[in-house]
Amino acid sequence: MPYRWSTRAILLDKTDATKVLTKIRRQWFAKRKSIAAIVREVMTNDASVLVDNDAANKAADADLALQSLGADDVGQAYITATVTVWDGSASIAAEKLRLVEKIIQGRDFTCMAESLNAVEAWLGSLPGHVYANVRQPPVSTLNLAHMIPLSAVWAGPEQDGHFKAAPLFYGKTAGATPFRFSLHVGDVGHTLIAGPTGAGKSVLLALMALQFRRYMGAQIFAFDFGGSMRAAALGMGGDWHDLGGGLTDDHPSEEQGSSVSLQPLAGIDDPDERKWASEWLGQILAEEGITLTPDVKAYLWSALNSLASSPFHERTISGLVALLQSNALKQALAPYCLGGPYGRLLDADAERLGDANVVVFETEGLIGSGAASSVLSYLFHRIEGRLDGRPTLLVIDEGWLVLDDGNFSGQLREWLKTLRKKNASVIFATQSLSDIANSPIVPAVVESCPTRIFLPNERAIEPQIMAIYRDFGLNNRQIAIIARAASKREYYCQTQRGNR
Structure with a gap:
């Protein structure tokens, strides 16, 4: 009232x-x-x-x-x-x-x-x-x-202090005071979202992505799982790419997401890009069981130098394999060439990825495959190349999949530490705080995410789970609020400025 x-x-x-x-x-x-x-x-x-x-x-x-x-x-x-x-x-x-x-x-x-x-x-x-x-x-x-009423319910910041603009969105509360939600605390916009499956995490991520477009020049990159952000991406006129083909295979008449193809070696005529390609290919070879000896690195670098002078459409993994002087390296890279299980994604002669301001990558069919590490590593690299100072939102849904992979977790740790300088914010969503607590990057997540959103979890008051919540700075009263909150309707926000 x-x-x-x-x-x-x-x-x-x-x-x-x-x-x-x-x-x-x-x-x-x-x-x-x-x-x-x-x-x-x-x-x-x-x-x-x-x-x-x-x-x-x-x-x-x-x-x-x-x-x-x-x-x-x-x-x-x-x-x-x-x-x-x-x-x-x-x-x-x-x-x-x-x-x-x-x-x-x-x-x-x-x-x-x-x-x-x-x-x-x-x-x-x-x-x-x-x-x-x-x-x-x-x-x-x-x-x-x-x-005298000297205190009142915290209503959130009146504006996003970093963007000097309106809050990201207004949230309805149990009382008469709405909540103004902003990503940034100071100039850091990294956010952690944690809660059990089915508690409303995907809907919240889609809402945050939609509202982020209110900021001039904003761009959004999201790694989705299960197609939950598909409608939001298409509604914003963005690109939705099904990297594994698991969803588009069920709807062959749909054009969106059916033509994803990547050309990771397209820009190797640039020395910095060639250096990155060498490291990226080295990771692939290591996953295929190849020891990166000085000779292997020399073979790889020589082939990249030769391929760099080739026409643009020939700078493919198949073109690189043709220039390699080692049969062992050729066999290791064969699965990533056309005709191999992963060639459809990584061995294109022209990249069809799009340059929309909203790009969502569906990873459900990709995660667990042998190409997951190489594909996501390349996409991370492409995204970093588009960070030009514009307001940028990076959404990682089902983050436990990232934490299970050493390369991905290392990339996330690096993003949390450095992307602030490029005006980018990372939203990291996971089903359980224990995924983070058991990860080697837990200090980076705790220190670099000043904004944390906890979803309703009726098991939060159990001793083992309560201990994990306490590690993230929540007291008994806050944990009880999370345990009693209504699933898919209520969220608890914890920031350095206040809690609501």
């Missing part, structure tokens, strides 16, 4: 406060005895035994207030506290007012529903209006500190 609670304090200087308190003390002291009792005392010359103890106590309270004021322990102020509710329907507004009265009176406070004085009361609740609806008598500043 929306409401506005305002507290106005008109502070009194010491002289005025002393006058007011002295007057109040005198008035209460005079009420200790009635007029009849005073007349009787005068006539009988005998002090009255009966005294109004309530008036005497209040006179003593006023005296204590004067002592505190004189010692400069507290000050005095005219306090006006107002709670305003509203609605388009008078009956509903009256019902809201009744609920507010019930809550306030339930806390042993007295409240009054305004009628004839409603306009004055409303004016007194507005900043800058110091004459309307002034309530007396004065209240000490100590009581003011007890009653």
